[in-house]
Amino acid sequence: MKDGPDIAQMAALIGDPARANMLTALMSGKALTAGELAREAGISPQTASSHLKKLLEGGLLHLRGQGRHKYYGLSGExxxxxxxxxxxxxxxxxxxxxxxxxxxxxxxxxxxxxxxxxxxxxxxxxxxxxxxxxxxxxxxxxxxxxxxxxxxxxxxxxxxxxxxxxxxxxxxxxxxxxxxxxxxxxxxxxxxxxxxxxxxxxxxxxxxxxxxxxxxxxxxxxxxxx
Structure with missing residues (x-):
């Protein structure tokens, strides 16, 4: 096994078309809900939930709660x-x-x-x-x-x-x-x-x-x- 950062994992996270569309939508700097990101990606809310979980676990997104709502944003500049x-x-x-x-x-x-x-x-x-x-x-x-x-x-x-x-x-x-x-x-x-x-x-x-x-x-x- 090669040592060093696993760029393949990051590339796989970004490379999926639905996840790429979600990440691109968040480039506006505005936090979006899961439903809004699902519409941006053209996928169902259930599928979006799975993609968002992977992006959160991969450290590319952060999640904020505001009352009953949850908003996603890029984890950093x-x-x-x-x-x-x-x-x-x-x-x-x-x-x-x-x-x-x-x-x-x-x-x-x-x-x-x-x-x-x-x-x-x-x-x-x-x-x-x-x-x-x-x-x-x-x-x-x-x-x-x-x-x-x-x-x-x-x-x-x-x-x-x-x-x-x-x-x-x-x-x-x-x-x-x-x-x-x-x-x-x-x-x-x-x-x-x-x-x-x-x-x-x-x-x-x-x-x-x-x-x-x-x-x-x-x-x-x-x-x-x-």
Missing amino acids: DVAQTLENLMGLAAGRGHLRTRTGPNDAEMREARVCYNHLAGSKGVQLFTSMQTRGFLDISTDSVVLTAPGSEFCSAFGIDLDTLSKNRAPLCRPCLDWSERQTHLAGKLGRAMLARMEDIGWVSRKPDSRIIRFSRAGIQAFDKQFGV
Whole structure:
């Protein structure tokens, strides 16, 4: 027997089509019930229950109770990043869903990747901040520079509060549709939340799609022009 992590077990958990659809639905960052996940996967509630049990036991999901209801979510940002990377690999090898339409274009422009901005707009934000010296990517990690801290504070990000959480402040995440990096981590999450707070963007109901208001897209392009 070979030593080391059992990647076959993880691959088998993600590789089942029904479970893959469930995990993809949770990439919106919104917790969903078993019934909602069953509909996303196109399977019966009984079958969904079996799949969810396996995902919980495999450590890919967590379960929260709220009154009489139970909600499922991804167990962490590392799971979301793995799924995003797999989407990029699938897209790069031509393994795409056959159905295309307006939603496909919207998903590629701006969407939620678990809790941060992805798509072409997410890449634009990252590239702009890197070009202006706000992010240092000279090493394998992404570091917020002193000018970057000043910019984020002026943008309305409370960096002191973010620093109290031990999770990484900045993380690079490979965008599956753009094949370039967008910003994840606590800062990526805070940037998206701030744009929602000031009315630049809103989330399309029951979707990962992020929509910019007319004023929001103008302000975003002015602030993060490349």
